[in-house]
Amino acid sequence: MSTLDEVDLFSSGPHGLQVGAWPRERVRRGFAGLDGELVLDLGVRSRLLSHTGRLQAAAAAELDILISEIEAFADGQLHTLEDNRGRSFPRVLIEEFTTAGPIRCGRGFWCDYTIRFRQLP
Amino acid sequence: MERYLGISSVAFGQTPLPLPLSVRVTRQAQLEPAASDADLYATSVQLTRPTIAAEVRIRDTAAPEGMSLGQKADLSFTIAPAQSGAPGRRVTLSGAVLVAVELAYEQSSLATATLRFVCESQDGQTDPFAAEEAQ
Numbered sequence: 001m002s003t004l005d006e007v008d009l010f011s012s013g014p015h016g017l018q019v020g021a022w023p024r025e026r027v028r029r030g031f032a033g034l035d036g037e038l039v040l041d042l043g044v045r046s047r048l049l050s051h052t053g054r055l056q057a058a059a060a061a062e063l064d065i066l067i068s069e070i071e072a073f074a075d076g077q078l079h080t081l082e083d084n085r086g087r088s089f090p091r092v093l094i095e096e097f098t099t100a101g102p103i104r105c106g107r108g109f110w111c112d113y114t115i116r117f118r119q120l121p
Numbered sequence: 122m123e124r125y126l127g128i129s130s131v132a133f134g135q136t137p138l139p140l141p142l143s144v145r146v147t148r149q150a151q152l153e154p155a156a157s158d159a160d161l162y163a164t165s166v167q168l169t170r171p172t173i174a175a176e177v178r179i180r181d182t183a184a185p186e187g188m189s190l191g192q193k194a195d196l197s198f199t200i201a202p203a204q205s206g207a208p209g210r211r212v213t214l215s216g217a218v219l220v221a222v223e224l225a226y227e228q229s230s231l232a233t234a235t236l237r238f239v240c241e242s243q244d245g246q247t248d249p250f251a252a253e254e255a256q
């Protein structure tokens with residue numbers, strides 16, 4: 001079960017985390033008439049984590065609460081994300097939380113969602 | 122337990138659909154399974170909103186020839202009981218939209234028509250399917 005700052009936000013449905021690689025930023029310089037190039041390594045930059053899942057509730061109002069609880073963490077502050085396998089990702093912030101279309105009704109109410117986290121090094 | 126044998130009548134709005142061979146009603150939703158990245162099996166089986174569809178096969182082709190796709194009316198049929206004295210059943214599919222007509226003219230057997238309908242709920246909350254004891 002994933003948590004954000006040890007708060008259970010996602011357990012109403014299945015979810016998973018796709019972890020991006022740490023990118024390194026660099027500057028490349030070339031000079032006329034000279035073979036080769038100069039590469040300046042500027043260091044590690046932030047990486048993206050894509051959290052996708054499904055929120056489920058017996059009533060639409062309950063689902064609205066689940067959504068607003070996640071939205072409350074999109075506050076520009078750094079948080080600690082823990083994934084289903086117990087891996088911890090400190091210093092993450094929510095860049096974007098989107099639901100895949102309107103709330104759907106089948107066996108109860110549900111919607112699929114994606115959260116884009118940015119983790120700072 | 123009531124058992125039914127035979128279709129007494131079928132009508133699409135005011136249009137009778139004579140010589141019925143079969144009526145098939147389907148209530149179906151799309152399956153949307155999902156699982157967490159650590160799961161081996163689906164842990165969430167959700168369904169989309171169901172559609173109610175019907176397929177009517179009749180031996181008459183004259184009535185379907187005059188129908189056009191997109192027509193909307195109540196589709197109703199009555200099924201007869203297997204035992205004499207038992208009540209029949211009347212099924213109504215309200216807001217049935219005609220979506221397909223298939224006419225089959227055979228070489229040495231009677232021509233048949235297959236009509237397919239999908240129901241529109243009046244307000245999104247009311248089940249288009251209703252069944253009751255036939256009077």
